[in-house]
Amino acid sequence: MKDSPDKKNSVNETVSIEDKLFTINYDHNHETHITCIGDPKDWEVLNPLQWTCPAKVYTKNQESGSLDIDFENCIECGTCQILCPDHILWVYPKGGYGIRNRCG
Numbered sequence: 001m002k003d004s005p006d007k008k009n010s011v012n013e014t015v016s017i018e019d020k021l022f023t024i025n026y027d028h029n030h031e032t033h034i035t036c037i038g039d040p041k042d043w044e045v046l047n048p049l050q051w052t053c054p055a056k057v058y059t060k061n062q063e064s065g066s067l068d069i070d071f072e073n074c075i076e077c078g079t080c081q082i083l084c085p086d087h088i089l090w091v092y093p094k095g096g097y098g099i100r101n102r103c104g
């Protein structure tokens, strides 16, 4: 039995993170809402942020070895606060800024 065309839009369809991120609009504030409050070179603690943040906000600066935070990409999921509450201070962006979902 062939799949019907509607089956393409079923809940079982795989959607990439990049496609999901495309459904979000951002209004950027120029002030960061994410601050590293621990040692920005403590990669034993900070390393998981690089591969768990869905928006790739956290990267290791190859020159300085410190944590770079691209706060403009944050989708406000809260994962970093669960992983590193003693190293990352995260608050919601200032009123009127942050993410807006296009769908749902």
Ligand code: SF4
Residues within 6 Å of the ligand: 034, 052, 053, 054, 055, 056, 057, 073, 074, 075, 076, 077, 078, 079, 080, 081, 090
């Ligand atoms: S709240 Fe989510 S998207 Fe934002 S920096 Fe933390 S892990 Fe990344």
